[in-house]
Amino acid sequence: MSEISPGLWELLLKGVWITVQLTVYSAALGAAVAFGVGLARAHRLWIVRFVAGTYFEVFRGTSALILMFWIFFVLPLGFGWQLVPMWAAVLALGLTYGAYGSEVVRGAVAAVAKGQREAGIALSFTPAQQLRKIVLPQAWPEMIPPFNNLLVELLKGTALVSIMGVADIAFGASLVRNATGQSAPVYTVILLMYFVLAAVLTRGMRVLERRAKAGIGQKQPERTFPRRSRERVPVGGESR
């Protein structure tokens, strides 16, 4: 057993940076897919709904890890070029989490009151204008909390790439552990690193949610643990 040298710590920090990059790129791709597929799943043409629904089922049903291997090893057989592992990972994660996200988008859009669209029709907005001006602005704040969950899942999911030799946190951790033989401190540290990253993401999403709700005239999201619940009304027949 030897000490963890500053150089090795630096390796871990570089890993953090790679993990952050992976998360950001995959999330960007995932968000694009989530909106594209999620909206397509509510399209008025059945063929569009069908294609999008198939995409959702396929990508929800496949593992991101296998997809990543597939993109990295199988795709080149057909196309003759190979993505660098990093981009193969971004593609796999983005497409997979995009499929999960499409469910969030579809649900939030469907949850916008029917009367809102009807008012849009009554004012002769085109379907695209209804979506842009009325439906999405109202659905968006509802999407943020479930998106936050997915984002944290995605962050943790990026650890898959270490298997393909991308030098993220998890990869750095195994290098350091191999070099020093110290499992406990290394894994404790990276546990904390993921935790801190997740906390930062959650914090950011909360701010986003508050802004989004203020932007449509709603008040702040409720606290996770309300100090006192005002809405609890005693129900008749309670005997205690």
Place this chain on the structure above:
Amino acid sequence: MSADSTLSKKSPPIAGTASSGETAAGSATAQETTAQETTGAPVTQGELIRFDHVTKRFGENTVLDSLDFRVFPGKHVTLIGPSGSGKTTILRLLMTLLKPDEGTITVGGEYLNHEKKNGRLVPASEKHIREVRKNIGMVFQQFNLFPNMKVLRNVTEAPVQVLGLSRDEADERARELLELVGLGDRCDAYPSQLSGGQQQRVAIARALAMRPKVLLLDEVTSALDPELVQGVLDLLRDIAHTTDVTMLCVTHEMGFARDVSDCVMMFDQGKVIEFGHPDKMFSDPENERTKEFLSAVL
């Protein structure tokens, strides 16, 4: 203004006829059909809204049964009838929130759900529907203001996006309208910060901002607290008396109906069973079911 109809009670209801030379339903319909076949255009006698044999079903339930009626420009027509008689359905058909199963609707001489291609009537494109629909505004029972927009924006968004007005122009007009509905000072509030009555006034301003020829009002006061009802009704009365907008309203406020309408139409089981001037309808209805209905609500 009076519905000077000298019609036999069987002819299609005409809210405020322009001409009095109408004949009984049978022959009138026959003539129209011929005219329609030869010219390929509906006979427009200056009417703004026209339902021709409109049938609407929900599954097995025939809600409107070959319904005919017309409304002339500037008239105020009130639809009454028992719950489930299809009043809302009529307004929703006009607003294209529903499609008729049979028959045609015309607005300002244009087919609403149909288009003419090579002399034949075919289902209309989205674009055609949108064009014709611009003539129609609607105020809903539940207001349906856009919660993501402030009051002013609620009123200006459609004029800007749909009619292509400039922001300034739309703002100016919206402020005038909000002034008219008594909310000139609440332009920057979100709908959630207003009372139901105030929201409904904004909704009325929003509908008027599109300068519709027809305003559809479906029980616009029934979601309001009792003390807020009168204010909204007064506003509508004002609009009815000072503008030339045609109104088609469903209401349980019979006093209001009596004040503003030129014609009251009584629906039952998918048909117009009686119609006429409110003075006549409310004081001396002829149909038994109208009598029953009115004695229950008046």
